[in-house]
Amino acid sequence: MTCRVCGRRLRTEASRARGAGPVCWRATRPPVHRPPTADLGPVPEAIPGQTELPLNPHQPTLWSL
Numbered sequence: 001m002t003c004r005v006c007g008r009r010l011r012t013e014a015s016r017a018r019g020a021g022p023v024c025w026r027a028t029r030p031p032v033h034r035p036p037t038a039d040l041g042p043v044p045e046a047i048p049g050q051t052e053l054p055l056n057p058h059q060p061t062l063w064s065l
Contacts, residue, residue: 001010005024010016018025046052 001016001019002008003010003015003021003024004019005028006021008021010019010021015021015025020028
């Protein structure tokens with residue numbers, strides 16, 4: 001039996017049952033989105049003693065002048 005995607009010979013029983021090899025099977029399946037596992041907790045709003053700088057698309061430095 002051959003892979004229905006690429007035509008290579010299928011070697012395992014699982015591949016024969018699917019009709020595609022493991023590489024072609026993963027390539028034709030939708031990606032699996034897993035939720036993040038670590039909960040970092042709430043993000044602090046502000047750190048005492050620190051000032052927030054405005055976000056600029058380009059902050060000039062000595063090397064960019």
